[in-house]
Amino acid sequence: xxxxxxxxxCALIGIGEEETMAVEKDSKTFIPQKATDIxxxxxxxxxxxxxxxxxxxxxxxxxxxxxxxxxxxSQEIIFFPTISPKVVGCYWIALNNIKExxxxxxxxxxxxxxxxxxxxxxxxxxxxNQIFRATKLLLITRKRQNKLK
Numbered sequence: 025x026x027x028x029x030x031x032x033x034c035a036l037i038g039i040g041e042e043e044t045m046a047v048e049k050d051s052k053t054f055i056p057q058k059a060t061d062i063x064x065x066x067x068x069x070x071x072x073x074x075x076x077x078x079x080x081x082x083x084x085x086x087x088x089x090x091x092x093x094x095x096x097x098s099q100e101i102i103f104f105p106t107i108s109p110k111v112v113g114c115y116w117i118a119l120n121n122i123k124e125x126x127x128x129x130x131x132x133x134x135x136x137x138x139x140x141x142x143x144x145x146x147x148x149x150x151x152x153n154q155i156f157r158a159t160k161l162l163l164i165t166r167k168r169q170n171k172l173k
Contacts, residue, residue, distance in 0.1 A: 027066075
C-alpha cells in the first residue's frame, strides 16, 4: 500500500492518469497511483474490498452512481466523489473533515476542520447532493450499528 488513508486525510485529488494528490489537515502528498487504486488498497487494508464497499453503499442507498464509500467503519472514514470516479479530475472528499462549504461562481469551496480551503470544480448543488448521500450512508450505518449494541 502506497498511501494510508486516516482521519487526517481531507481529500484525494486525481491530477493525472497515474497520480493523485492526498490532501491532509496539514500537508499535501503526491502519490504515483490512481485515486481509485489508493481507495482499493485502503479498503483491503481495513478489511474489505472496494467492490464490496461500493456494493454495500449501493444496497444501503438504493443508488448506483457517484456512491460514497466507507473506507473504515469504526472511525467513520467516509469519502465521496465529486464527479464520476472514472474521470481523471475526480476529487474524493472525506465527509468527517468538512467544516462548511459554499458557492464560488460555478464552483464550490470546501473549508475543512483544519481551516484548509479547496476550490472544487463542481457546482454547489452537485456538491451538496454528494454530501447528503454520504451523510445518509453515515446515518444508516450508525443506526444499524446501534441496533447491534
